[in-house]
Amino acid sequence: MEDYIVALALAGTWPIYFLGGLYVLGPVLGVMLTAIVLVRKYVRAPTTARPEPPAIPIGVWFWIAGMGVMQIALLGGHWSYELSTGQTLKSTIGWAKGWALFAMFTLAGACLDIRFETIIRATGLTALISLLLTPLLYLAPMVGLPEVLFVSPLRVVGGPGPEFFAVQLYSMDPADGLPRWRYFTPWSPAAALIGNLYLILAIEDRRMPWRVIGIISALAIIILSKSRLGLVTAVLVWPAAFGVSQLRRSILWLAAAVPVFLAGLFSPILLAQLGAAYEGFRGMRANSTRVREALGRIAIDRWWNEAPIWGHGVVERGPHYVEYMPIGSHHTWFGLLFVKGVVGVGALVIPLMWSLLEFALLALSSPIGRAAFAITILLVLFTVGENLEILTYLFWPGLLIMGIAMREAAEKRSAILAEARAS
Template sequence: MTDLNPIERFIYKTLVLTWPLYGLGALYIVGPVIAWLLGGLAVLVMYLGPAVRSDMQATGRIPPVVWAWIVGMFGLLVALWIGHLDWVLGLKLTIKSTIGWAKGWALLALFPLVGAVLPIRRSVLARGQCVIGLWTLILAPAMLAAPYIGLPEKILTSPLKAVGGPGPEYFSVYFFTWDPGSWTPRWQFYAPWSPFAALLGVVMVLFALEERCIKWRSIGIAAGTLMILASKSRMGLVGLVACTVGPRMMPLLLRSWAWHIGAGIAASMAVLGTTVVLAATDAVAAFKGARADSTRVRETLQRIASERWQTEAYWFGHGTVQPGSHAVEYMPIGSHHTWFGLLFVKGMVGLLCLLVPFVWQTLLALKDATTSPRGYLPLGVMMTLTLLSFGENVEIEAYLLWPGLMVLGIHARECADGRRG
């Protein structure tokens, strides 16, 4: 990390300071700030061209898939405005929601733009993630021991919460939290809650696998795995296996012997199919039963969101989430699921605005992963985002997912450069 250009140095130092920034309750502010700063810089260096110093010049034109993210996220803003007009939510709430868009959905366009245009290397992001992992391993003993030696759950809530956000947990610093279902401790590290920490652990492992130095690679993998296990998240355990192994299996699609094995397995299903289906059904039931209350609340939220979207606001949604009842433990309708949340808040138009670039980016990564290891990391990131989207709202967590979003832009640039070459 000695030959960094100014942009890479800024990104690397921001990653290295993740834990100190978390201690200040500032991470929710830092993510959108660096998105808009670097996004503005990307536009500026493209405009100035050769006038910019050589190590900061734009790497080329904006790839088509990044344009799709930009158009899609702007489309979400338009859908938000129309939804607010339809439901007469007032100017004050419209301004507040627009600021929320700038801190959430906009990041899904800005970070891919930054990765595609600015001269940023994957290796810088990978090393930065491994340094976060080192911080995690150093702090882990105190955090893991906290519930057993009488330390409090919450350390502090930062006064920075005055700037506004989805909730105080985004500005709070925790040793651990108690699981209300089993009353056992769970750890969320530098995330606002434990399941999200697990997916951040998956992302850390994905980046660590790209690290060339075995020492840093080992640190990143160990820290990411610890985050997944200590969070006690089912989704994180699935992601650890699927998002790391899945992309590395893609080259088998081009191997004839793999197709022969697949054909043999398919033929054997005529005999073993019923047994396999029953085993899979039991496994799914056990997976859901591991946190039955959580599963029930999420399924109820999804059903209510779907029914109200279809009957009340098909095209542009309700404009904002709405309070839930006791049946969903007062969780907002439109939360805990990106796709049902989009349908409820922004309607079918909003869903398509995310779905098109999301599928496009996934297909780009899938195609590249079959022919080159270059596609492993972006495909793993897209698989992680897919998992996250079925249990969380991606937009309010983009402020911590930005290294992965930036890699999507870097990969789009690499693919575009390969075609031009």
């Protein structure tokens, strides 16, 4: 049943988006799948034929504990600043629709019968629809179609802003006056994040025609988003994951010897070129870079001087200098420090580091481990350009795959221990 639910939700991405319902779908699906896990595990009739869900893997417990600590940090910040009960309730609902979904979806992936292949095939269908819509979206600003078609009435359920419920064809970049495309996400860098996720899944698709369609569609989303981080991530993530998955092969070490030697020999030139490339990268969107850096400086300064342990508890609007954007936005770590302090940062660092290590080891022997490792790298890289919490409602397929990989890693550990005891 859960496999069908996930497939239906993923395949219906575009229809649900046109209803303005994606922001609602993510949390509802997370709660539904978590409820299925809990009911099957703890509310079982004696005549139930379905087998009990597997034990919760240690990797999932890291995420459950970490996201629980996130809520504790939130309450600590609200208590420190004596915020009202209404504000605390609103922030708790925000936590349930954001950080809590990391724990919910990894739990569902690990404990429910959701197949890796189902997620790949369903995202392949969404990638095909995205590719077919790309010409229309690309031509929309040229023929004078409006940026936003409408804002869904579902906005009444509450959310960070109207863009999460808006059906939009494109957006105009205030820096250069040129269009950028968002597809079914609230802003262009978010589209780059989802495009990179779809690229990872498309590469793992065993069906060649669908693999080609998925890769072309994902690259179109990344390129048209015009996100610098998205472009860099597309180049780095999959090669890194593939390289880690091949570390057992001695030929890889031999093949890497010559490039490593040459890199050491010409390191001064390479470092100079990298420095020039970095400055050019920053200069591509100079105003955006200025605002992001200023938001980061404000967040760090106020975190350190005002609320180093628990943070401020709530997001605050920045000054005119940063175009009134929320302090700590556009950066997961700065946002966590400002809102939830060092406790909140630790609550994310520990499960992320565990997942990276666990998936790197699993990638040596499993395609699921390789995909999960690539997805975790993607999350780590986008922490410096996005607030992950607010985009969990879109990124949930990646979290399901991480949960599936955690289950497989736990099974492999159990098999190794059983073999060791037998011998």
